[in-house]
Amino acid sequence: MTAQQSKFEAPKFRRRADERPDEVLDAALQLFLRDGFEATRVEDIAKIAGISKATVYLYFPSKVALLEGLVKRSISPVALMAENAMIQFEGSGQDAIRMALRLVSEKLSDPNIFGIPVLVMREAGRFPDLAKIYHDEVISHVLPAFKSVIVNGMASGEFREVDVELTIRNIVGPLILHVALGNIFEMGDNSADGLQTFLENHLYVLFNGLNKETRNDG
Amino acid sequence: MTAQQSKFEAPKFRRRADERPDEVLDAALQLFLRDGFEATRVEDIAKIAGISKATVYLYFPSKVALLEGLVKRSISPVALMAENAMIQFEGSGQDAIRMALRLVSEKLSDPNIFGIPVLVMREAGRFPDLAKIYHDEVISHVLPAFKSVIVNGMASGEFREVDVELTIRNIVGPLILHVALGNIFEMGDNSADGLQTFLENHLYVLFNGLNKETRNDG
Amino acid sequence: MTAQQSKFEAPKFRRRADERPDEVLDAALQLFLRDGFEATRVEDIAKIAGISKATVYLYFPSKVALLEGLVKRSISPVALMAENAMIQFEGSGQDAIRMALRLVSEKLSDPNIFGIPVLVMREAGRFPDLAKIYHDEVISHVLPAFKSVIVNGMASGEFREVDVELTIRNIVGPLILHVALGNIFEMGDNSADGLQTFLENHLYVLFNGLNKETRNDG
Amino acid sequence: MTAQQSKFEAPKFRRRADERPDEVLDAALQLFLRDGFEATRVEDIAKIAGISKATVYLYFPSKVALLEGLVKRSISPVALMAENAMIQFEGSGQDAIRMALRLVSEKLSDPNIFGIPVLVMREAGRFPDLAKIYHDEVISHVLPAFKSVIVNGMASGEFREVDVELTIRNIVGPLILHVALGNIFEMGDNSADGLQTFLENHLYVLFNGLNKETRNDG
DNA sequence: AATGAATGAGGATTCATTCAT
């Protein structure tokens, strides 16, 4: 379990400190997702990371700090990326959204990332700080980007007249649910391929609607 | 708070025992939603229900039993109702879905109900039993109903050709996300009116698509 | 160790709750005095009190609360008594002080009491609350009483002219030191008899001075 | 703070190792007095001393060793001095005591010294070694010296007939209490001046007694 | 000589659950 040491040197501990925080976060994410925050024991996180319980506290001041660290590490970059991509995108609104979701879902197939939103949804209620971080680092970036794409699309006549705020739930909700179902009920698959397949269907329905004959009232 | 009942139906001072379990579940749901399952103390549930901690164990053998009791009590009827409504419905596929979602979202505005799915998503990971109950009592009823509506709609030429399983995420996902956002970030409103407004927009987008000019390739 | 149960009934736990807090405080005092506050484990206190660790927390919200409880329980009454005795006393200043010290030292031979001042001196530095309690409940009562006796004695010509505040250290200091030495180095004896003997010598020196021929300058 | 020394005596940047132990002891005393032995963290001592935690262990084998080092360093010399002064003193008993106390209290106003007795009183209970050191290095020197002064004084008719052992508490007790009160409750002042003022009053009361008219029975 | 990194051992506190009444 602790193995993997050459027979020559036996470095009981000591390893480059730089890698440690990341390894700890990886372990934490894995267990938080499986068992929830409260039910996860710091000792188990440590065990998976291959260090001692006390060493965890060398890098993170508390158990909640792990939660917050996870959000900061994994999601923020994705959110920023999606935001920038949408802002700078020059094509149609449809293509902008299509590209953003593809970008995001590529990242989401990284197991270190796709669980975070679900984790946040589970635990944010009791940790206002966590909710705030997620809001500041993710929602406050992505939301306005989507909004402006929709608003522009409506202005140019590309999109129907819809409620901008509420429609964002139609764009993001299916994706979240897909990941969550995979996570929780182990329904569907969250592999890169599975996500891709899902995404194409989602985009098709999202842009064209379920109905074959659509109203032209919008 | 405990006493004070009219002399007529007043059994001295204490509610009929039959009502107790319900009151306990109400209290449990309230706290589970706010704090999560692990972080909720049985003692606090008891306090809200106006009884003693030990009395809770008179009605429920354990803390998890409360969780399971919640699902059984609140969601199953709704799911059954939606299932039946869809099965017996005779109109178009669009109207079937429309009706089912309206039915559900009416119930969802009952605070004793709308939190359950979110609660399950939060805690099912660690309680396979809970996941199983939810799956058996809700998912296994609603999913096939939706599936058959979609399949029939495609057969009759009403709906485009879509992946049936995946499309269900487009139907349900936005609704779940809407409720969750309201619950966790206190974004949007989960009042009956708010839900209604959201639902109309959701159905509009779902059936007609975002694009004004749709492809007729389906 | 837990023994002492008649062969008839085996009351695993359960005892009159009224006695518990006192028993816990007794145990706490014993260990706090021997090992200091920090070095005393709550578990050991519980063991001596014949209950479980968790039960301690049924009666006292925290370890510090035990410390504070000790002061409130044991010393306050003694201080009040001394205060009242001095205030109501009608004889000479010398007799007032004599009486007060005798009264106090009678109580001090109660092992539940004589250790408290030493304990407070040891721990008050780090627990401002404890210092405050002791100050409010003991010092603020006893100090003024002594002061007024001295002031009156000086006014009536019974006592020499001295610095009132500082002289109180001459009255109390030797007593404290005596008890502390007994406690810490196990020098001298803190039995009722030992205290009595010490007290008579202390009072003799205090009132008459070491010098046989005294100055009459005061 | 670390660097910045003239080129002349500058051993590059780091103080001579000889001074280190003293600096560590200074830091330790400061914290032990404020927080007690147990509650003081070695890391904080190191921080004040301007070195790393591990370096402390280069000079002292353990945390207790710091405690013992403090007594050895600071008090022993004072005790020896007082002892010698009293032994060699040629004047009256009163003047001998007066001189000894003045000598001691001069030293006591050195913050590196006056706290030690209080510290010992706080912690000796749990560290028999500490109690022994203090006993051997301080008490066993000072006590006999005082004793012989008193005995001689009684023999020459200068002092009243008193219990020698117990009377020493009258000599030292007020001084200890004065310092302790200053330390713990921040009553009185422990400045050199404050101590001086206190001492004069103490000696006045000690030798002449509180009573203006003294018995001549001694 | 000096230290950053690591840990073992321990302690306060919490809480679901049980039992005697």
Added chain:
DNA sequence: CATGAATGAATCCTCATTCAT
């Protein structure tokens, strides 16, 4: 039925101490 009293088991976090560099 109802509950106050009690506890075992768990878990976070701290800290003196050690070791490799």
